[in-house]
Amino acid sequence: MTQDLKNELKRQIIEELNLEDMKPGDIKDDAPLFGDGLGLDSIDALELVVLMEKYHGVKITDEEVGKRVLASINTMAEFILEETSKTK
Amino acid sequence: MKVFVTGIGVISAVGLNARENLHSLKSLRTGIHKSAQYKVMIGEVPLNNEQLLQINDLPDEDYSRTTLLALPAAKEAWGSNKNDSRIRTGLISSTSVGGMDRTEKYYFQSQVNKTSDNYSLMIHDNGRTTEKLAEELGISGHISTISTACSSGANSIMQGARLIEGNILDRVIAGGSEPLATFDIKGFNSLNIYDNEICKPFDEKRMGLNLGEGAAFVVLENEQSISITGNKPLCILCGWSNATDAFHQTASSPDGKGAYLAMKNALAKAGISPDNINYINAHGTGTGNNDLSESMALKNIFGDALPSFSSTKGFTGHTLAAAGAIEAVYCTLSLVSQATLPNLNFSNPMSETGMMPETQFRPAKIDYVLSNSFGFGGNCTCLIFYKY
Amino acid sequence: MVKKDIDPSSVLLTPDYAEFIPAMERRRMSQVQKMSIACAMDCLHQSTIAQPDAIIVGTSMGCSINIKNFLDKILEANNGPLSPTSFIVSTHNTVAGQIALLMKNHGYNMTYTQNSLSFEQSLGDAMLCCAEGLKNVLVGGADEEEDSLYNMRERLKNDKVLLTSGASFFILSNIRRQGNAINLIDVGSFGLIKNTLETSLDFLKANNTTDLEIDMVLYAMSEKSKLNELTSFFGAERLFDYQEITGTYYTNSAFAMNYAVDILSNRPHPIFGEVKTVLVYNNLIPENLGLILLGTKNEQDEIAQ
Numbered sequence: 095m096t097q098d099l100k101n102e103l104k105r106q107i108i109e110e111l112n113l114e115d116m117k118p119g120d121i122k123d124d125a126p127l128f129g130d131g132l133g134l135d136s137i138d139a140l141e142l143v144v145l146m147e148k149y150h151g152v153k154i155t156d157e158e159v160g161k162r163v164l165a166s167i168n169t170m171a172e173f174i175l176e177e178t179s180k181t182k
Numbered sequence: 183m184k185v186f187v188t189g190i191g192v193i194s195a196v197g198l199n200a201r202e203n204l205h206s207l208k209s210l211r212t213g214i215h216k217s218a219q220y221k222v223m224i225g226e227v228p229l230n231n232e233q234l235l236q237i238n239d240l241p242d243e244d245y246s247r248t249t250l251l252a253l254p255a256a257k258e259a260w261g262s263n264k265n266d267s268r269i270r271t272g273l274i275s276s277t278s279v280g281g282m283d284r285t286e287k288y289y290f291q292s293q294v295n296k297t298s299d300n301y302s303l304m305i306h307d308n309g310r311t312t313e314k315l316a317e318e319l320g321i322s323g324h325i326s327t328i329s330t331a332c333s334s335g336a337n338s339i340m341q342g343a344r345l346i347e348g349n350i351l352d353r354v355i356a357g358g359s360e361p362l363a364t365f366d367i368k369g370f371n372s373l374n375i376y377d378n379e380i381c382k383p384f385d386e387k388r389m390g391l392n393l394g395e396g397a398a399f400v401v402l403e404n405e406q407s408i409s410i411t412g413n414k415p416l417c418i419l420c421g422w423s424n425a426t427d428a429f430h431q432t433a434s435s436p437d438g439k440g441a442y443l444a445m446k447n448a449l450a451k452a453g454i455s456p457d458n459i460n461y462i463n464a465h466g467t468g469t470g471n472n473d474l475s476e477s478m479a480l481k482n483i484f485g486d487a488l489p490s491f492s493s494t495k496g497f498t499g500h501t502l503a504a505a506g507a508i509e510a511v512y513c514t515l516s517l518v519s520q521a522t523l524p525n526l527n528f529s530n531p532m533s534e535t536g537m538m539p540e541t542q543f544r545p546a547k548i549d550y551v552l553s554n555s556f557g558f559g560g561n562c563t564c565l566i567f568y569k570y
Numbered sequence: 571m572v573k574k575d576i577d578p579s580s581v582l583l584t585p586d587y588a589e590f591i592p593a594m595e596r597r598r599m600s601q602v603q604k605m606s607i608a609c610a611m612d613c614l615h616q617s618t619i620a621q622p623d624a625i626i627v628g629t630s631m632g633c634s635i636n637i638k639n640f641l642d643k644i645l646e647a648n649n650g651p652l653s654p655t656s657f658i659v660s661t662h663n664t665v666a667g668q669i670a671l672l673m674k675n676h677g678y679n680m681t682y683t684q685n686s687l688s689f690e691q692s693l694g695d696a697m698l699c700c701a702e703g704l705k706n707v708l709v710g711g712a713d714e715e716e717d718s719l720y721n722m723r724e725r726l727k728n729d730k731v732l733l734t735s736g737a738s739f740f741i742l743s744n745i746r747r748q749g750n751a752i753n754l755i756d757v758g759s760f761g762l763i764k765n766t767l768e769t770s771l772d773f774l775k776a777n778n779t780t781d782l783e784i785d786m787v788l789y790a791m792s793e794k795s796k797l798n799e800l801t802s803f804f805g806a807e808r809l810f811d812y813q814e815i816t817g818t819y820y821t822n823s824a825f826a827m828n829y830a831v832d833i834l835s836n837r838p839h840p841i842f843g844e845v846k847t848v849l850v851y852n853n854l855i856p857e858n859l860g861l862i863l864l865g866t867k868n869e870q871d872e873i874a875q
Contacts, residue, residue, distance in 0.1 A: 112597035147651040309685035325761030329662035329683040369657035559667020
């Protein structure tokens with residue numbers, strides 16, 4: 095189920111960030127999203143914050159938290175699972 | 183060839199004309215408050231469109247608020263100037279949203295109500311809002327609109343100076359106008375760039391900017407024009423430059439390269455060195471990024487001999503395209519009043535720089551004033567004014 | 571010349587933008603940005619300069635597609651979380667700014683948005699830059715078609731006009747070069763005027779040129795009565811409506827200049843013959859007049875392509 099979530103995240107990232115030439119299989123779960131990995135920038139970071147709230151109902155309000163949570167698909171999925179289990 | 187500033191006009195959250203703005207600056211009275219309509223801290227001009235139509239003596243047509251704000255400021259600056267075939271005259275305005283306040287209203291209506299309402303969409307384009315202003319002032323011929331985001335107003339004024347120096351025009355009314363629009367308010371909100379309280383430029387605990395609206399214009403003339411109009415100079419525009427940061431679409435580079443180049447070249451244009459500057463009106467939006475980047479650039483230009491500096495955006499909010507023009511008017515007021523202008527809400531300097539802005543409207547010997555305006559796209563403009 | 575109406579099924583001719591713009595930057599760009607960057611990069615490749623000293627762009631409507639996208643996003647978000655990208659790349663100077671960003675250019679950067687006079691004002695500023703001592707200036711005009719926000723047809727008083735997109739860029743230089751150098755003699759921008767023909771003759775006179783020396787007039791016009799006036803004066807055989815090729819966008823006079831430079835550079839032209847002086851007569855908006863005078867005399871300002 096976690097893998098489903100990760101695949102869903104990959105599809106959403108590709109769509110929301112207009113990464114036209116990419117497929118979900120091109121994004122490794124643990125690959126860095128920013129800097130040397132996928133090469134996303136600060137505008138993409140803002141988009142990912144919106145994506146997390148819009149599609150997964152989780153809010154990132156702190157820049158430091160954001161840096162940690164948005165580091166990779168793994169960290170994003172972990173955060174979603176953590177936050178959604180809190181509300182249950 | 184000297185470029186004289188002979189007229190100024192301004193409308194902002196802290197005043198409907200230059201005198202009222204000056205009074206607010208002296209009294210440390212901010213115009214930023216929580217907007218009932220938009221639910222964020224902004225600097226609104228305290229007149230709605232109906233009231234602006236009335237004070238401008240306009241028929242009840244669908245004017246963009248860009249034009250409605252521009253008119254009183256432009257008329258104040260224009261004063262008793264008249265058309266004269268001996269004086270080659272131009273109008274250069276600037277805006278980011280143009281007629282967006284109308285467009286978004288009609289677009290939202292048409293999308294939500296599924297009606298097709300095209301009336302007045304034609305007044306959206308930036309150029310048209312300037313043409314409406316030209317019609318009211320009776321100016322034709324050189325009518326121009328610049329749009330470089332938050333440096334626009336300063337660029338209009340710089341362009342006016344260049345056209346006069348280049349012997350293409352003798353007299354230019356130049357400035358900018360920016361209303362509040364949902365487009366911008368939502369836009370900046372999506373960037374997480376607001377302060378939930380009044381902004382704190384150059385403060386260690388600054389959280390972001392507040393948007394504002396307003397308009398300002400200056401009248402620039404050469405000696406030939408003044409000999410005909412008899413207008414009395416308020417100050418001299420003696421230096422200007424525009425450079426590009428080329429770092430990121432919205433963020434400024436850590437060392438403020440674009441800002442540094444603009445200031446360096448403006449000083450060279452004015453033929454002065456940094457130690458001639460007595461007061462700096464900074465861009466100082468209150469964001470983490472701008473204030474640090476601008477501080478680095480100031481440090482690289484002025485070293486340890488930083489003159490008095492402040493941001494006046496704690497009074498007006500960040501008025502985007504109008505900012506550079508409003509601040510040019512404020513620089514003129516600083517020179518005419520012989521005083522530095524205050525930076526509101528400052529408590530603690532930034533740990534990276536230790537720089538302390540001026541917090542008072544303080545009488546001082548002011549010969550040269552430097553004004554910075556930086557916009558999206560890394561567009562950096564610096565203007566330098568000299569006492570008359 | 572027999573006047574032809576543009577075929578409504580015409581499409582914009584575009585290069586493979588991947589040749590000019592990396593994917594990570596390209597993904598955020600609307601049509602006007604991609605067109606402009608491709609043109610600008612192509613100009614640079616054709617010239618021998620590493621960097622222009624200034625970048626000046628005229629665009630009437632700017633990044634309309636991004637503006638519309640953001641308005642749609644506002645409606646869609648309905649006070650919920652809002653995606654920022656369209657907003658960030660929506661300002662009119664995004665085109666000029668993005669060109670500078672990709673070229674890592676720190677020079678003078680300006681954007682004019684005076685509807686049908688946007689390109690002429692950019693060109694005028696470029697000439698002023700050269701007069702002030704800058705050696706090479708990149709200047710262009712571009713607009714993308716997105717009419718749901720505007721009502722251009724209302725302003726042009728023409729319901730049938732075909733709205734299109736386009737971009738044209740040039741490098742203006744004050745250094746004489748070898749080969750085909752075309753002279754940009756002067757440019758004029760006149761807003762809210764009535765006597766357009768008279769204004770154009772004054773413009774020619776100020777440049778020591780008579781109407782007889784104009785071999786060709788490339789024009790854009792909306793009002794029939796003004797067209798009749800122009801035809802009576804210059805004669806139909808010297809006139810060419812460039813909107814037959816471009817369709818209508820407010821900065822299409824930039825294309826006309828490009829076309830003029832081609833004609834002047836390749837003489838004699840198979841259709842137009844020996845053309846040494848061209849006037850671009852942009853009267854697209856009836857009360858606004860843009861004039862561009864080009865010739866093969868080697869005087870001060872030249873265009874290196």
